[in-house]
Amino acid sequence: MTEDSLDPLIHVPARLRIVVTLAALRDGEDLSFTRLQDMIGLTPGNLITHLRKLEDAGYVTTERSGNGNAARTSVALTRDGRVALDRYTTTLRQLLDSASPA
Amino acid sequence: MSAGVDMRDDAGMDVQQAGVILRQAGERARRELAVKRPLLLATWGLVTLAGYGVTWLSVRGQRPIHGPAVWAIVTVVALLLIAVVLTAWVVDRASSGVGGLSVRQRGSFALALAVGVVALEIFIRAVSHAGADRAVVLLLGVAAPLLVTGVVLLASCAVHGSLDVPRLSLGLWLLAVASEGAWAGPVTYLWVCALVGGGGILLMAALEPALRRS
DSSP: OOGGGSOTTTOSHHHHHHHHHHHTSOTTEEEEHHHHHHHHTOOHHHHHHHHHHHHHTTSEEEEEESOGGGOEEEEEEOHHHHHHHHHHHHHHHHHHHHHSOO | OOTTOOOSTTOOOOHHHHHHHHHHHHHHHHHHHSOOHHHHHHHHHHHHHHHHHHHHHHHTTOSSOOOOOHHHHHHHHHHHHHHHHHHHHHHHHHHTTEEEHHHHHHHHHHHHHHHHHHHHHHHHHHHHHTTOOHHHHHHHHHHHHHHHHHHHHHHHHHHSSSOOHHHHHHHHHHHHHHHHGGGGOHHHHHHHIIIIIIHHHHHHHHHHHHHHHO
């Protein structure tokens, strides 16, 4: 097994943080764009870029509600995203175990 | 940002860095997004202990019983206000920006508690107005907060998808204290609720993290 077996969409620092943060929410919960940005520490532009890639892959959903000052964009991890993170975590642990001295 | 990890778009990383991010981001998200239940339980445990304790101090030795003194009622109201404000602050900090099912559940829980306590208080006033003995009115007033909280905790367990052992245990404990303690008579009932009820909530504050993990 090599690093290539890790999901390339998740195996990027910023996107790994995003997916892990969203995975801490319970099923049916979402997180506002601004709170996610605070927790990840990315600029809005960078966060939008990463979210778009994750959304295209079906790992997250974004939803905009309200108008003007009351507008809110919420982000949630999809079932596919949770499955992909579980698979990524399992593969990463196997790689770390095989890399560590016996 | 932490661990000196490059956050540029699509910057690569090795498996060690990925392991660090996975652990740190997961810990941080769980820490920041979770409502600090041990803190809330400790607050309400202390309020229960002090509130019932203060009321007991003001009615002990009364023959016949004529109810708690004004200074005791003012103290209890002040304690409740402090606890409510602290609870609102702790919950708001954790759930800021979080939307969905759990937020609606929390709102329903708070509403059910408030409506339940107010409804029982109105009922107790009606009982008093109908000419019930002061001792009986005191007994009902002491039982009301624990009975309502116990029932709401158990009801909220029923609507939760997964088994919440701390919530279930606390609900059962409060109902047991409220129902069994009443046999001790109104004045003794007060310190039973203070020590066994408040003590139980404080014990749950200490045990909650371990029970949640199990």
